Amino acid sequence: MKPARLAPLLVVALVGCSPSPTVAAQVGDTTITTARVADIVAACPAVGTTQVTDSLALQTLIHAEIFREVADITSIKLDDKELRSILLADENFGPFLTQEPDCTDLLLAQAASTVLGAKGEPAQLDAALAQVQVEVNPRYGTWSTEKLGIEGSGSLSTPVTQG
Template sequence: MKFARLAMMVPAVAVLGLAACSPAPTTAAQVGGETITEATLSSTVEGCAELGATATRAAMLTPLVIGEAARQLADEERVDLGGLDEVMAGDPQIAPYLANEGCARVGEAQALLGLLYTELGQDVVVDAILGTDVTVNPRYGDWDTTNGVVAGSGSISVPADSQG
């Protein structure tokens, strides 16, 4: 099931961390109308590394993309995010990420998914996130619309549609 894959993706990337072409070279990904910059990705990677993460930049880009798509969905559906901080602080799987501002984005994505699942239902959330227009800088691969992850060779010398 799609929702099971997406639901497990953010924690899976987090566990790993703790145990087409882009419009500009400073862009890691474009999610809907919002840009995830290379600086934001670097801050996340460095922040999570300080907490012991060993995930690649491409792997850390995945929760940033999902988090941004989830934020856009929350805005579109007018979901009240007032309780998000409480959810993050009270969840023992998310709380460790909050120890570092850069890595907190990974925990925020996971908490936001949980909140949206409760408010809108998993199927609605997963379908919306997988249906979001995402363009990933080719150095990281492609956005896999089936599994909701950044995947592929991450090579700028390989055509985007041949990268898994």
């Protein structure tokens, strides 16, 4: 086959392997969409003095889903109503969320972490955490399982190093 005929096949193959542009991340069986990330940033542009960026919003949504997966694996109950109550009762978050209720979803991971820490054994939680698979759309960066965070520039291109 001539190289000119291979080019369209290569493009189709590459498009088939890339993540959907509407998917920001996949945590286990849960898909976090780019629309969900945009909604969080629009609803809550800042928490205190911290500007909420797409990357920060995505990272907190990933954490919330990771904690849900860990809770499922360890049979620890995480209830959204309970998590929201924990946030509202917190002296740091409560007053802020009373004024900015649209920011609650951004902080659910914090409450979930509190509940898991109180109800789970560290070794059990670590073992469950190791089972959770996270895949991030390359436009946001890459997922670091060691740091439990997004790393990198989020660029789809690789910078050329000068030699």
